[in-house]
Amino acid sequence: MRCVTYKRISTQHQDIENQSNAINKQIELLDWSCVGQYAEVISGTKSRDTRPELRRLLADARKRKFDRVIVYELSRLGRSIVDVINTIHELEEVGVNIFVVKNGIDTSTSQGKIFANFINIFSELERDFLVSRQKESIKRIRKTGGKWGRGKLISDEMRDRIVVLRDEGFSYRGISTECDVAVSSIQYVLKTHSMTSEAV
DSSP: OEEEEEEEESSTTSOTHHHHHHHHHHHHHHTOEEEEEEEEEOOTTSOGGGOHHHHHHHHHHHTTOOSEEEESOGGGGOSSHHHHHHHHHHHHHTTOEEEETTTTEETTSHHHHHHHHHHHHHHHHHHHHHHHHHHHHHHHHHHHTOEETTEEOOOHHHHHHHHHHHHTTOOHHHHHHHHTOOHHHHHHHHHHHHHHHHHO
C-alpha cells in the first residue's frame, strides 16, 4: 500500500514531531510503504485553497502517485467541516483514501465510508446554518440602515423613498444627493423594483 503523510501545524512554536511519531507508528503497524511527505506551517483559519502543500498533495493524488493519505486528525485537512469533506471527496474521486490516526478512521472501509457520509451531512448543516445567520444579519442591518462588509445596506424605508423620488422625476444623481446613497445602489434598487412589479 503506497501512502503519503500530511502534517500541518499552526505556528513554528508547535512541534510537528508529535504528529510524525504517531503517524510513523501507524504506518509501521500496518506495514504500509510511505512514498511521500507533505508538511506545512500555516494557520488553521486558512482555507485549503491557500495551503500550498495540501494543493500539491491533491495534484499528486490526481496523478495517482499514492493510494492513501495519512493524517493525525481531521482538523489538519481544513478550517471547517466543509473544507474537510471537500478534500475527502476530491481524493475519493481519484481513488485515494484517507486514514486518520487519532480516530482510527479509514475511508476505504464500510465504517469509514459511513463516517464520511455523516461528515457530509454535518457539512450541509453547517452551510445551512451559515446562510441562515447571514440572512438574519442582513435583515437586521437592513432595518437599521447599517453596514454589511464594505457597503451600506439599504433599509426598506429607503428603498421606498428611492422609488418615490424616481417617480417624481428625480435623476439618479439627484436621488443620490437626496438620500446619500451611491448611484449604482440606486440603479440596483430601481431595477429590482421594476422586476418585482412586472412579476406581480
